Amino acid sequence: MLLSACIPLLTYPVLRSGVRLAAPDAASIAAHYGSVSVVTFAVAQGVLARAGQPSEPHLAVLVALMEAPGIVVGILLARLAGGAPAVASNPAPAIGPWRRWAGLAHEVAFGKAVVLLVGGLLIGWISGPEALAPIEPLFSGLFKGVLALFLLEMGLVAGARLPELKQAGVRLVAFGLLAPPVLGLLGAVVGHGLGMSVPAIAILATLCASASYIAAPSAMRIAVPQANPTLSIGVSLGVTFPFNVLVGIPLYVGMARWLAG
């Protein structure tokens, strides 16, 4: 969690001075990178399983833990930098700001991804391995096929964002390609320092390197309306997501093996 909260603090200055973005845009993109991509996590799990080093199932907890802190820090950065209002420039007289914040906190902590992940883990923990047997063909057997279809769909969506990247400029595209390996290395080093296993280090590195494009866009759209969503979604979905799936994940698995000696 601390790691995921630190990522926006590291990426924000780079986005401000290196990529030369306005404060709300930089904070929003920093939040996207601080949060995680569940699909990238699922691909990493698949790659590890195929390599004969399946990751521990409880690592899904990491996804749930690492989804929210980055978003919260990104929102705080936007507030500190520009005094951005919680929701919009002119809050309704009938609705106090505390309710806006409460709504946002609810959005972040009880987003679909977090509820499904934590709920799934709890159900699995309560019912035990015997209960899994009858439903295993659906969730294990079909998983790879469904993931393949989902990736195909995401590929189409990501491809459709590419023309928008012209607006983003070369510097932001470069950020989308360079940030993942650097953040992945950070995750791998921290994972190694914590004495994690090789698959766990690879998963932590993947999560650090990945950028959210489902939870973070919704949350940032509500919290920082001034930020241009085209930039943040373009770079996280159009650049970083395909980079991680094609190049990043094998790289992070390699890092994990190399660190573990």
Next chain:
Amino acid sequence: MERHPRKLLTIITEAAIERALVADCRAMGAQGYTVLDVRGGGAMGDREGAWEGDRSIELQVVCADDVAQRVAEHVLGTYAPHYAVALYLSDVQVFRARKY
């Protein structure tokens, strides 16, 4: 049957602000609302609804003229500067005046 004049306020905007918008409408006196999932494009680009962050909604509220005016002013002042917003008003007639 007796008919009563009311306003239909239609707000087409980003799905991200649906919850806040519905709460605002309620707080300002709207008694009910209808939300449709829609797709479209405008000054802020095309919104294809291909995934969560790209979804758009059409919020319809049938209400009294003063409520429609209040909600429209609030939406234009609060959300329109930063969100994709299309907003228009039409005259409708309802049968059950108390409901709207």
